[in-house]
Amino acid sequence: MKGPAGVMALVMAETAAGGAGFLFLTPLWREVRRGFFYLAGLVVLALAASAGASGRAGFDPAVGGGHLAVTLAFGLAGATLVWMALMALKARLAARVLGLASVGLAVAVLFAFARTSDESVALSFFQLLAGAAFSGAVLDGLLLGHWYLTERKLPRGPINRMAWALIGSVALELGAVLAGGFHSGGAGQAASNSLNPLLTLAGSSTLIAIGMVACTGLIAVMIRLTLRGTRPQAVQSATGFFYLAVITAFAAEIAAKVRFLP
Numbered sequence: 001m002k003g004p005a006g007v008m009a010l011v012m013a014e015t016a017a018g019g020a021g022f023l024f025l026t027p028l029w030r031e032v033r034r035g036f037f038y039l040a041g042l043v044v045l046a047l048a049a050s051a052g053a054s055g056r057a058g059f060d061p062a063v064g065g066g067h068l069a070v071t072l073a074f075g076l077a078g079a080t081l082v083w084m085a086l087m088a089l090k091a092r093l094a095a096r097v098l099g100l101a102s103v104g105l106a107v108a109v110l111f112a113f114a115r116t117s118d119e120s121v122a123l124s125f126f127q128l129l130a131g132a133a134f135s136g137a138v139l140d141g142l143l144l145g146h147w148y149l150t151e152r153k154l155p156r157g158p159i160n161r162m163a164w165a166l167i168g169s170v171a172l173e174l175g176a177v178l179a180g181g182f183h184s185g186g187a188g189q190a191a192s193n194s195l196n197p198l199l200t201l202a203g204s205s206t207l208i209a210i211g212m213v214a215c216t217g218l219i220a221v222m223i224r225l226t227l228r229g230t231r232p233q234a235v236q237s238a239t240g241f242f243y244l245a246v247i248t249a250f251a252a253e254i255a256a257k258v259r260f261l262p
Contacts, residue, residue: 005058006116009051010257011135011250013073013113014128016047017106018136020080022165024099031158034087036147037099040140041084048077051109069112076105106132117260123179124260130176131253133169138216138242138249141166141223145239156227159235163224166245170217177209177256205258212252219245 022028023040052073059066079102086095110128117124141162148154223241226234 002060003058005054007254007257007260009054009058010113010128010260011253012047012054013051013109014132014253015135015139016044016051016076017110018132018134019044019047019139020106021103021132022136022140022162024103026161028158029096032147032154033151035150036143037087038084039147040143041080043139043143045077045080048073048080052077066116069109069116072105072109072112076102076109079105119180119260127176127180127256130172131256134173135249135253137162137166137169138245142239142242142246145235145242148235159238160227163220163227163238166220167217167224170213170220173252174210174213177206177213180206180256180259205255209252209255212248212255215248216245216252219248
């Protein structure tokens, strides 16, 4: 993978993985109507297919593992489509089993993309998993906030849980960004004549990522404080904050993943 298309493939792959993970690894199956799964499933499907298409556009024959990553991303999109079809056919148990299996496939997608990185596979995989938790919490939190307009009797439990998940994922993502450091082979060499190593492309992107993660953390705290209110408008206000979190989290992930690729 290389270039802007490769970076977008990484970001969309981890967002699709995180969205699928929070959808099936939390108690949402017993809490919300199946319409929410159609909504979230369509978003995950679009993200996974876009990750495959971007990965194909940014494919670099000199980098191993690119074909597998693209194939698995399209496979995740296909699996998502199938479990949604099973839900439509009222085969709920089969849909849930396949949905859970798709989470494992999403992890395999991230590992395949980690193998295309310019860094060590273990560190890249950790950073992609952290990014999946981070962006997935933002995505599912935003969708869930909107779902309260449809299912007005839904208790606060699900969105409270997503707010706490976002706070926890912010800490995880910050640790992942710091673990990557401020240097990378290709990006650091591109500005090797800089007097300050933090002003290389890799260093600057890392600083931007840290700043955007911190902003997302502040928004996550605001979401949690907003949800302490008992009025129905509190959920609507929290959803507005999730919109801001989408912007800052997306900027953070783009900056963090710029240094991944040659």
